[in-house]
Amino acid sequence: MTVIARRLAGHLARGLVMILVVATVSFFIVNNIPGDPMAARYEKLIEGGMSPEAAAQAVKVLYGFQPTGTLWQQYTDYMAGLVHLDLGVSVSRPGTPVLDVLGEAAKWTVLPVLAGTLLSFLVGVMLGVFAAIKRKSKLGDALAISGSLLHGIPQYVLAMLLVVIFATLIPILPAEGPVDILFEPGFNAGYIGSLAEHAVLPVVTYALSAYGGWVLAMKSSVVTVLGDDFILAAELRGMKRSIVFRYIARNAILPLFTILALSLGLLLGGAVFIEKIFNYPGLGLMLINGVNDRDYALMSGAFLLITTAVIVANIVADLFYTTIDPRVRSGEEAS
Numbered sequence: 001m002t003v004i005a006r007r008l009a010g011h012l013a014r015g016l017v018m019i020l021v022v023a024t025v026s027f028f029i030v031n032n033i034p035g036d037p038m039a040a041r042y043e044k045l046i047e048g049g050m051s052p053e054a055a056a057q058a059v060k061v062l063y064g065f066q067p068t069g070t071l072w073q074q075y076t077d078y079m080a081g082l083v084h085l086d087l088g089v090s091v092s093r094p095g096t097p098v099l100d101v102l103g104e105a106a107k108w109t110v111l112p113v114l115a116g117t118l119l120s121f122l123v124g125v126m127l128g129v130f131a132a133i134k135r136k137s138k139l140g141d142a143l144a145i146s147g148s149l150l151h152g153i154p155q156y157v158l159a160m161l162l163v164v165i166f167a168t169l170i171p172i173l174p175a176e177g178p179v180d181i182l183f184e185p186g187f188n189a190g191y192i193g194s195l196a197e198h199a200v201l202p203v204v205t206y207a208l209s210a211y212g213g214w215v216l217a218m219k220s221s222v223v224t225v226l227g228d229d230f231i232l233a234a235e236l237r238g239m240k241r242s243i244v245f246r247y248i249a250r251n252a253i254l255p256l257f258t259i260l261a262l263s264l265g266l267l268l269g270g271a272v273f274i275e276k277i278f279n280y281p282g283l284g285l286m287l288i289n290g291v292n293d294r295d296y297a298l299m300s301g302a303f304l305l306i307t308t309a310v311i312v313a314n315i316v317a318d319l320f321y322t323t324i325d326p327r328v329r330s331g332e333e334a335s
Helices: 003-030 037-047 052-065 071-083 098-133 138-152 155-169 189-226 229-236 241-278 283-292 296-324 326-334
Strands: none
Touching (some): 003 071, 037 052, 098 138, 098 189, 098 241, 098 283, 098 296, 138 189, 189 241, 241 283, 241 296
16 A cells, blocks of 8 residues: 555544544534524514414424434434434524535635635745745845734734725725625626625635735745755755755745645634625625524534534645655655
8 A cells, every 4th residue: 555545544534533523522512502592583583573373383393303302312313414414404594404505605615715825825935935035135024024914913803904995995895795786696797707806805815814824934944945955055066046946945835735735724714704794605604693593503514514624624735745745755655
């Protein structure tokens, strides 16, 4: 069995155990949250103008599919359904499977997170190299300071600043929502243009929030590589500056690929604050609405999906690093 195959088998086994543990913990935590979802739903129906008798009957019909019996019985039913990818039915969206709700919300989270992360990675890595090479100049100091400042600002603060600047003071971008309701959904210029316009601020928020980390990490990695013997040997042999630069960047960027895969998984959890501010209908906003509606099945499913994304990101990061770095492969094969 090859090195990568052995690592994959081990990661999958550990990942499965971790997913089962997270599913168990999230189930018991969510089901012990104070509050009665049936009472909350009953009150909402009353506030909507329904009579008490009709509201009580509607709640009874709505919750007829919910697990009954002891908490242990509910847990065993939940885990049995999980094996068949059945996460239950959403209470806040009657009759809709939780898996369908998660799938609908995920597309609004994955694309902005992916675009923002890749943008910040490309820009941050390039500027991080310059920050290291020019670390004794004003340019290097400016890049390092910009990375430190943006790395320390919380995501929700960046999001609110962007809204104030580009949606209020200079109103050139929409402040909330995924698309303008005036456009007919479909593959047409108006609808696609509106989607892109509404996605600008969330994507820029993701990019700015991650940019500082990439600049600082790449700068640190390049500085470490600059002290390696092969760089000194290349310079003594009179290699062109551009070739030496490629050597430096290629070796310094390897550790950052691991961080890149991890950041994609972790940003799914961080989307809660950004999507709430921009009213973007992704996993974060869906999770907040699920908590407000006491939608236990939806909350458990969202927690499980975000955790699974992080676990998968860990596996991909490790395998990817093993593939692109021959030193790791040769070291494991020798052992």
